[in-house]
Amino acid sequence: ELSRKILRYDAIRVTGPVVRGETTDGITLGEGKDGITVGEAKDAISSDKLSAGEKQMLSFLCYNAFSDNTAIFIDEPELSLHQDWQDILLPLLLKQKTGNQFFVATHSEFIYDQFPDKEHILNLEGN
Template identity: 40%
Template sequence: MIKLANHIKRIEISSLWSGHKHIVWDLRPDVNVLSGHNGAGKSTILNRLIQHLRSVPTTGDIQGNTRFGVKIEFDPSDATGIHYDVIRSFDRKMLSSEPIGALNDARIVTELDWQLYLVQRRYLDYQVNVGNRMIALLTSGDPEARDKAAIAANLKTRFLDIVDELFAETGKRIDRQSNELQFIQYDEKLPPYLLSSGEKQILLILLTVLTEDQQHYVLFMDEPEASLHFEWQKHLIGLVRELNPNAQIVLTTHSPALIMDGWEDAVTEVGDITV
């Protein structure tokens, strides 16, 4: 049976770029920002790590497996796997029309649209799970049940407030009467697929984090600053941590704005972990 880790402690990658470089990276449990010049290998390191995690069956021992030259150490040390999400920032056309055809929805035309569609399904499940948990708490006889139920409800409300605050300058707000994610702009309904690339990107990140329901897991992001306004970049890490303080963030970036809100110590240069 697989035992899930709280976070990744260390990754080692051997024979990066045909044996010329090896990577040894000790990770923090909260935020890890990988920086470096173009071509330094930031995305290559992230992709190799994700490739390794995806290659091992869920019943296998990811720590003990060294596929793709990757070795992982977890916390706790006897964990055999970890839950994770991957977010990439490119709003390009879908390479295959098959998923779109199956949905019969002409609004879904880019990879970000498709990711938004998938995470919206998670959002519906999340709302059901939170509702069921609140009912269980309120019928449990626990004297602190109301406070615990309020915490669960307040997290979703905080997510809605955050998105409304971010989109306020363009007159958009979330339709709070709808179970699905819909927006209102100047009294007209607006589906998320008609948002700008930057709006889709920030929405995808925050919605993904929310639907993990504050569990321990890793959020991988490859250059999440793409299409994001400077102010959104500055507050991105803080917003993710607010919605899920148990998430371990591992991201690559070219943007100094991402660390300007107190995360300078979380930066690792590719050269510093190359041996």
């Protein structure tokens, strides 16, 4: 179990699209002097240069990568995410295979339409 923990300055490999929208086999995340870097060293993007949506996507990937067999609650992930990223968010998190369970509160049909057999719609009326 200890060998699975991520220590400071270590890098992790996350399978999925690169934050800037390029597609590759994966991205490397490591701690740099200006924050987290995304990409190979020669092409790295410092986390302080990312947009709000890019930072949000990166945080979802990191929370998921650093946790195993955990319940993760995500409230309205669509707020800073472009429609294309809303489409790939949950499939990408599931592809990481951490065994985590996701509870997502969303108003985005781009997110909930992907999982019609798993959605529970709550409609509160009145006070």
